Amino acid sequence: MKAFLASAARARWPLPALIALGFAIAILSQYQPIFSGYAQIVLITIGINIILCASLNLVNGYMGEFSVGHAGFMSLGAYTSAVFTTKWLPDLPALFPVAVVFGGAIAALIGFLLALLSFKTRGDYLAIITLAFLMIVKSTWENIPYVGGPAGLLGVDKMTTLPWTLFWVVITILVIRNLIYSKFGRAIIAIREDEIAANAMGVRVREAKILAFVVSSFFGGVAGALYAHLNFINPKYFDIVKSTEILVMVYLGGISSLGGSILGAIIFTFLLNALEPLGYWRMVILSALLIALMLFRPRGIMGLRELPWFLPRRELFAKGVVPLAPKKT
Amino acid sequence: MLHDLLYLAQQTINALQQGSIYALIALGYSMVYGVLTMINFAHGDLFMLGAFACMLLAGVVTPLLTAVPPILVFILILLMVMAVIGFLGAFIERVAYRPLRGAPRVSAIITALGCGLLIESLTLVIFPYSQSIPPLLANRTFELMKVADPAGAGAPLTLTITALQILIIRVAIVLMVALDFLIRKTRYGMAMRAISFDARTVPLMGIPVDRIISMTFLIGAGLGGAAGMLYGLAYPVIAPSMGILVGWKAFIAAVVGGIGSIRGAVLGGFILGAVEVLAVVFFESTYRDLISYSLLLVILIFKPYGLLGSAPNQKV
Numbered sequence: 001m002k003a004f005l006a007s008a009a010r011a012r013w014p015l016p017a018l019i020a021l022g023f024a025i026a027i028l029s030q031y032q033p034i035f036s037g038y039a040q041i042v043l044i045t046i047g048i049n050i051i052l053c054a055s056l057n058l059v060n061g062y063m064g065e066f067s068v069g070h071a072g073f074m075s076l077g078a079y080t081s082a083v084f085t086t087k088w089l090p091d092l093p094a095l096f097p098v099a100v101v102f103g104g105a106i107a108a109l110i111g112f113l114l115a116l117l118s119f120k121t122r123g124d125y126l127a128i129i130t131l132a133f134l135m136i137v138k139s140t141w142e143n144i145p146y147v148g149g150p151a152g153l154l155g156v157d158k159m160t161t162l163p164w165t166l167f168w169v170v171i172t173i174l175v176i177r178n179l180i181y182s183k184f185g186r187a188i189i190a191i192r193e194d195e196i197a198a199n200a201m202g203v204r205v206r207e208a209k210i211l212a213f214v215v216s217s218f219f220g221g222v223a224g225a226l227y228a229h230l231n232f233i234n235p236k237y238f239d240i241v242k243s244t245e246i247l248v249m250v251y252l253g254g255i256s257s258l259g260g261s262i263l264g265a266i267i268f269t270f271l272l273n274a275l276e277p278l279g280y281w282r283m284v285i286l287s288a289l290l291i292a293l294m295l296f297r298p299r300g301i302m303g304l305r306e307l308p309w310f311l312p313r314r315e316l317f318a319k320g321v322v323p324l325a326p327k328k329t
Numbered sequence: 330m331l332h333d334l335l336y337l338a339q340q341t342i343n344a345l346q347q348g349s350i351y352a353l354i355a356l357g358y359s360m361v362y363g364v365l366t367m368i369n370f371a372h373g374d375l376f377m378l379g380a381f382a383c384m385l386l387a388g389v390v391t392p393l394l395t396a397v398p399p400i401l402v403f404i405l406i407l408l409m410v411m412a413v414i415g416f417l418g419a420f421i422e423r424v425a426y427r428p429l430r431g432a433p434r435v436s437a438i439i440t441a442l443g444c445g446l447l448i449e450s451l452t453l454v455i456f457p458y459s460q461s462i463p464p465l466l467a468n469r470t471f472e473l474m475k476v477a478d479p480a481g482a483g484a485p486l487t488l489t490i491t492a493l494q495i496l497i498i499r500v501a502i503v504l505m506v507a508l509d510f511l512i513r514k515t516r517y518g519m520a521m522r523a524i525s526f527d528a529r530t531v532p533l534m535g536i537p538v539d540r541i542i543s544m545t546f547l548i549g550a551g552l553g554g555a556a557g558m559l560y561g562l563a564y565p566v567i568a569p570s571m572g573i574l575v576g577w578k579a580f581i582a583a584v585v586g587g588i589g590s591i592r593g594a595v596l597g598g599f600i601l602g603a604v605e606v607l608a609v610v611f612f613e614s615t616y617r618d619l620i621s622y623s624l625l626l627v628i629l630i631f632k633p634y635g636l637l638g639s640a641p642n643q644k645v
Binding site: 060064066117125127128129131132133135136138139140142143150240241244247248251255280281282283284286287288290291294295298299 | 368425428429432433435436437438439440442443444446447449450451453454457573577580581584613615616618619622623625626629630633
C-alpha cells in the first residue's frame with residue numbers, strides 16, 4: 001500500500017484520473033442527490049477560492065509582489081458578468097461561459113492598466129495602488145444605479161454548478177502551471193529573486209510583469225463571475241476584508257505552490273464553515289492562526305514546494321524524484 | 330457671494346478638524362515605515378482601540394474626579410489612552426514583528442494584517458454593537474459671524490466653531506510640534522532618523538536599534554491612540570469597524586505626503602481632510618471615497634514617492 005502511494009505520487013496517471021473522476025461525480029451530482037445543497041455550495045466555494053488563490057499566488061507568490069486588490073478584480077468579474085446575464089442577454093443559460101469569460105476579460109483589461117500604472121512606483125507601493133484600486137471599484141459600483149448601487153445587483157440566476165466550477169478550476173491550474181514552467185514563468189521567478197539582476201540578464205521585466213498581472217486578474221474576474229451566479233452580490237462584499245481572506249489562503253497554503261493554493265483554499269474554506277457557530281470568535285481564531293503561521297512557518301504549509309503531479313517531467317528528473325533511465329553504454 | 334464664502338469658511342474649519350485627526354494617525358504609519366520600511370497594517374486598529382480605551386477610562390476616571398476641572402480630566406485621560414495604546418503598539422512589535430525582522434518583508438506585512446484583524450475581531454467579540462462615548466467636556470458653540478439670508482426667507486447663516494473643534498485642533502498641533510521637536514532635537518530622534526537613513530550601518534555605531542524601534546512603535550501607536558480618542562469625542566458613536574474605515578484613509582494621507590516623512594504625514598493628513606470635506610461640498614457624499622482614492626492614484630502617478638518623500642537609493 002505504502003509503495004503504491006509512493007509510486008502514485010511520482011506517477012503521471014493519477015492527476016488526469018482524479019480530474020476525470022471529479023468531473024464524473026460533479027456531472028452525476030446534477031442528476032442524482034449525491035451532495036446536499038449545503039455541501040454543493042461549500043464545494044463550489046472551495047473551487048472559487050482555489051481559482052482566487054492560485055491566481056493571486058502568481059503575483060504575490062511567484063512574482064513576489066504584494067497586491068491587496070484581488071477582491072477588486074473579483075468584483076469587476078462578478079458585476080460585468082452579472083450585468084451580461086441579467087441585463088444584456090438575459091435568459092440564455094447557454095451563454096453563461098461567455099459571460100464568465102467576459103467578466104474575466106474586463107478584469108484582465110483593468111489589470112493591464114493597473115500593471116502599467118504600477119511601473120511608476122516600486123515595491124510596497126504596489127500594495128498602495130491595488131488598495132486604492134479596490135476602494136475605487138467598490139465606490140464606483142455604489143454610485144452606479146444601473147447595477148443597483150449600494151444595495152447590490154438583484155435577480156442573478158444561480159447558474160454556477162459543480163461541473164462548471166470544476167471546469168474553471170482545471171483551466172486555471174492548467175494555464176497558471178503551464179505559464180510558470182514556460183519561459184515567461186522563469187522570467188517571473190527571476191524578477192522575484194532579483195529584479196535588477198533579471199533585467200541585466202535580458203529578462204523583459206515589463207512584459208513578464210504585465211503578463212502575470214493580466215493572467216492573475218483574468219482568473220480573479222472568472223472567480224468573481226462564478227461567485228456572482230451563486231450568491232447575491234453587493235459592493236461591500238468585495239472589500240479589503242475579502243482581499244485579506246484571499247491573502248490568508250495564499251499564505252496559509254504556501255507561496256509559489258499551486259498545490260499549496262489548493263490546500264490553502266480547502267483548509268480555509270473548511271475552517272470558515274466549520275467555525276460558523278462560533279460567531280465573532282471565528283475571525284479571532286482565524287487571525288490568531290494567521291499570525292502563528294507567519295511566526296512559525298512564514299512561507300506557508302507548502303511554501304516554495306510543489307505537488308509532484310504539477311511538475312513537468314523534466315523538473316521531476318531535475319529534482320531527483322524520478323531517476324533518469326540508466327544510459328545504455 | 331458672502332454667503333458662499335461663509336459656507337466655505339465653515340467647511341475649512343471642519344476640514345481642519347478632520348485633517349488633524351488624519352494627520353495624527355498618518356504619523357504612526359510614517360514613523361514605522363521610516364525605521365522599518367514596513368507598512369504597519371495594525372495601526373488603524375490601534376487608532377480604533379484608542380477610542381474604546383477612552384470610553385472605558387472615562388467611565389472609570391470621571392466619577393472619581395468630580396472635583397477636578399474637566400479639562401484636567403481630559404488631559405489625564407488623553408495621557409492614559411496614549412500610554413495604554415503606545416505600550417500595546419510596542420508589545421505587538423515585540424511579539425509579532427521582531428521575530429520576523431530577518432524573514433521576507435511580506436511575512437511581516439501579512440502578520441501586521443493578521444494583528445489588525447485580531448484586534449478588530451476581539452473588540453467585536455467584546456463590543457458587538459456600536460458604543461457611545463460620554464462627553465468629557467461641556468461643549469460650547471461660538472458664533473463667529475452671522476449673515477442674513479439674501480433671499481430674506483431662510484434662517485440666517487452662521488459661521489460657528491465649537492469648543493471641541495478648537496480643542497481637537499489644538500491637541501493635535503501640540504502633539505505634532507512635540508513630535509517634531511523629539512525627532513529633530515533629541516538623541517532618540519537623531520537615532521530614529523539615522524536608522525531610516527541607513528539601517529545597516531547604525532547598529533555598528535553602537536545605537537541600540539531594538540530599543541529605538543520599540544520607542545518608535547510606542548510613540549506612533551500613542552499618537553494613533555490620541556487620534557482615536559479625539560475622533561471618538563468628535564463623532565461619539567464608535568464601532569470596531571472604524572479602525573479599517575478611518576485607518577486606511579489615514580494610510581493614504583501618509584502615502585500622499587510621502588511615507589517615511591514626518592512632515593509629509595502631517596501635510597497629507599490636512600490635504601486629505603480638505604479633499605474629503607470639499608468633495609462633499611461639490612459632489613454627493615457617496616463620491617467621497619471615490620474622489621479621495623482617485624486623488625491618491627493621480628498623486629502617485631506624478632509624484633511616485635509622495636509630496637515630501639524621497640526616492641530610496643537603489644543599491645545593486
